[in-house]
Amino acid sequence: xxxxxxxxxxxxxxxxxxxxxxxxxxxxKYHSKNQLLGSEFINSLLTYFGxxxxxxxxxxxxxxxxxxxxxxxxxxxIWELFKPSQAxxxxxxxNPGFKPDLKALLRxxxxxxxxxxxxxxDPAEHSALLNTLKDxxxxxxxxxxxIKLESEFDSYWRLRSKNLRKNMSRYENRLQRENIELDxxxxxSPLQVLSAVDRYGMLESKGWKGKLVTALHPSxxxxxxxxxxLYELAQQNxxxxxxxxxxxxxxxxxxCCIKSDMLIILKTTFDENFKxxxxxxxxxxxxxxxxxxxNILKIVDFYTNASPEQLEWSTEQRSMFNASMYSAxxxxxxxxxxxxxxxxxxxxxxxxxxxxx
Numbered sequence: 001x002x003x004x005x006x007x008x009x010x011x012x013x014x015x016x017x018x019x020x021x022x023x024x025x026x027x028x029k030y031h032s033k034n035q036l037l038g039s040e041f042i043n044s045l046l047t048y049f050g051x052x053x054x055x056x057x058x059x060x061x062x063x064x065x066x067x068x069x070x071x072x073x074x075x076x077x078i079w080e081l082f083k084p085s086q087a088x089x090x091x092x093x094x095n096p097g098f099k100p101d102l103k104a105l106l107r108x109x110x111x112x113x114x115x116x117x118x119x120x121x122d123p124a125e126h127s128a129l130l131n132t133l134k135d136x137x138x139x140x141x142x143x144x145x146x147i148k149l150e151s152e153f154d155s156y157w158r159l160r161s162k163n164l165r166k167n168m169s170r171y172e173n174r175l176q177r178e179n180i181e182l183d184x185x186x187x188x189s190p191l192q193v194l195s196a197v198d199r200y201g202m203l204e205s206k207g208w209k210g211k212l213v214t215a216l217h218p219s220x221x222x223x224x225x226x227x228x229x230l231y232e233l234a235q236q237n238x239x240x241x242x243x244x245x246x247x248x249x250x251x252x253x254x255x256c257c258i259k260s261d262m263l264i265i266l267k268t269t270f271d272e273n274f275k276x277x278x279x280x281x282x283x284x285x286x287x288x289x290x291x292x293x294x295n296i297l298k299i300v301d302f303y304t305n306a307s308p309e310q311l312e313w314s315t316e317q318r319s320m321f322n323a324s325m326y327s328a329x330x331x332x333x334x335x336x337x338x339x340x341x342x343x344x345x346x347x348x349x350x351x352x353x354x355x356x357x
Contacts, residue, residue, distance in 0.1 A: 005060065005101070007058070007059055008058045008060055009055055009056075009110065011056075012046075012050075012056045014046045014054075019056050020042070022068055023039050023042055023093065030093060030094065030095055030096060031093060032259070033261065033299070034259060034262065035257040035258065035259035035262075035264055036087070036257075036264060037125060040233060042091065044228050044229040045091075047228065049086070049221070053073065054070050054082055055109075055110075056069075059098065066094070066095040066098040067093065067094045067100055071116075074117075076111065077114040077335070078116075079117070081120075083120060086222070087120070088264075089122045089303060090120040090125075092118070094125075094126060095128065096127060098128050100128070103328060106327045112331065113327060115325070115326050115335055115336075116324070122144070123318055129323075130321065137323050138321045139323070140319055142306075142319075142320045143305060143311070143318075143320075144303055144305075144317065144318055145306040145311055147314060148316060149295070149297055149299065150315075153292035156288070156292065159315075164313065171277055171281070174276065175282075180246055180277070182244050182245070182246065182282065182286075184244060186290070187243065188234060188237065188239065189234065190234040194227055196255075197226050197230055198227070199253065200216065201215065201216040201218045201220075203253060203270075204217075204267075206272070209269075226255060226266070233258075238257060238259060240256045240258065241254070242286075244283045244286070246274070250271070251279050252269070252270040252279040252283040253270075253283075254266075254267065254283060255267040255268075262298065262299040262300075263299070263301070265301075268280055268284075
């Protein structure tokens, strides 16, 4: 980093309007299609999950911010990008032409900062940071998927795998044999979105996530977060909840947000009593058909660690990464060496297992 750049590290005051204003400016300038890097999202996250000490970190040159991130101190020696589970992409904004000096950043952090972990880095958003990191500093975090809404739905569907098309036809035929009709609904008005998020939570809480106490529910913090976030977006026509009903019974739902020409699927749930009909997948097919027909949006992004079965739906896929940067101190070198040795041990163990087979 040229000397004219400097890292500014300040404890975050969540009621300070300067931080949200800076986030909004950089988000719209460098990440204009991604609602998960928008100011509404970060503001909602901080409102509901920002009850831990956080630091706003800026790279500044001549009064202009080129990089902005939220960090937390994991322990005395390790810092990391703030990432509650609702944040599907790393909360870091960066000018794509900026070349960050990460060693200088480590020196700028308070106390003894031996390691800095970056979480959920997306090549579509964080290429400037990823390009400064070496391969041995990166760890594969997820294989994300996109669907580009090009041409028409029929053309898209013909290019899907034979296995996917066969399975979807099987589910559709099963519904016909059972004389079950699905009622497709799209909810976009702010007050109706609030109710739809509550319905989503009630449905998800009845399934396996409810048993693990990880489900969204109208009465829990996660439910309040999604209600707040999607209600605010709905006032800008940037939120939609898709639902499937059998008669008056909600059987599948997907919560989505929109910015520019990209829709992101945030959450998916379905009635497990109808598991044999794969209603979540049928709802996805209906959503895609509708989006192709409307021809307004260009991309559907899932921000998930896609399984091979999910990737059959995709037109694009990309790897997302976690990364670790170590200081030049003795402690930093020791921590780095231990991690590399552990990784090498795992690789050797895997090779031995393959040779035995």
